[in-house]
Amino acid sequence: MTAHPLFNRIAEGLSADGWFTVPGFVSREDAIAIRDEAVSLREEGEFRRAGIGKQGEFQYDKSIRGDEIHWVDESEAISPVKEYLNRIADLQDYLNQTCFLGLRDFESHFAVYPVGTRYARHADRFKNNPHRIVSSVLYLNPDWEEADGGQLVIYQEDGKEVSILPEAGKLVCFRSELEHEVLPCNRARYSMTGWFLDQPLGLTFL
Ligand SMILES: O=C(O)CCC(=O)C(=O)O
Numbered sequence: 001m002t003a004h005p006l007f008n009r010i011a012e013g014l015s016a017d018g019w020f021t022v023p024g025f026v027s028r029e030d031a032i033a034i035r036d037e038a039v040s041l042r043e044e045g046e047f048r049r050a051g052i053g054k055q056g057e058f059q060y061d062k063s064i065r066g067d068e069i070h071w072v073d074e075s076e077a078i079s080p081v082k083e084y085l086n087r088i089a090d091l092q093d094y095l096n097q098t099c100f101l102g103l104r105d106f107e108s109h110f111a112v113y114p115v116g117t118r119y120a121r122h123a124d125r126f127k128n129n130p131h132r133i134v135s136s137v138l139y140l141n142p143d144w145e146e147a148d149g150g151q152l153v154i155y156q157e158d159g160k161e162v163s164i165l166p167e168a169g170k171l172v173c174f175r176s177e178l179e180h181e182v183l184p185c186n187r188a189r190y191s192m193t194g195w196f197l198d199q200p201l202g203l204t205f206l
């Protein structure tokens, strides 16, 4: 494994606070290239509205969740996406070695939050989908400022709240059972959201 120089702060953050960020996990240029790819895919009609709830309870409610998504197919991905996924695979090995998380696979989608949309407070790990262990988000927004909104707020178990700006190239990872929300966006907000799973992808229906 080629260790990213910032990997050493990661295990500590995840075990102490339940989350960590790595600013510059991908370069600004690569973040912009990935965003442009997401924009093209959306223009080609490849995005769909994201829903909430699972199976019988599945529904769309823009006041709760307003993003549009496209699941990543690595075999068709542009090279900055492939490089990102390779680096994520290294991170998975590292987390398994340091935190014994038993991570086996990774799934991810592009997301865009159009102006005015948000994702209300929720957790990513469900009773009927317990296989999401660590959530990850790579942000793709150059020159994002506080006034643009769209902060990710994570609610730590000790009651502390942290607010993270979705700036280009920054990676944030958090334990999937932690509650979090995306504040309303005043600018279109692009990201790649993913989950480290404790089962190979094809088995998550079990
Ligand atoms: O984009 C983010 O900051 C978080 C997205 C999120 O919570 C989700 O897709 O489940």
Ligand SMILES: [Fe+2]
Pocket: 122, 123, 124, 135, 180
């Ligand atoms: Fe989430």
